[in-house]
Amino acid sequence: MSIVCEVVKDLVPLHLDGTASKMSESLIRRHLKRCEDCREYYAICSESRDAEVKRMIENAENAEDEENRFDAPENGYALIAKRMEKSILIERLVYVAAFVSAVAATFIFCNVGKNRKNK
DSSP, rough: OOOHOOOOOOOHHHHHHHHHHHHHHHHHHHHHHHHHHHHHHHHHHHHHHHHHHHHHHHHHHHSSSSGGGGOHHHHHHHHHHEEEEEEEHHHHHHHHHHHHHHHHHHHHHHEEEEEEEHO
């Protein structure tokens, strides 16, 4: 087995997911035309991935409780948005608390200064 075969086998999952670069895609296609072992490996990975996707879809359709359900990306994005809203709210509350503290400290220091002048 050549080093090219090893590289192609490492790149096959990226190719199946659609995340491989154009150069990697080209390398995989050219190599698969020439190498029977890598074509067999590609077929096995492809079948395995298809079976996994089908299993995930079936589990999502058959799941009765929310914990076992397969979440669509939209649910994940909504969760991230809620967390961001919460963090922004907390940040604003901290700013308000800091402002109120600064005003209170200024008021206290001004009154202490007036009391010292009056004595």
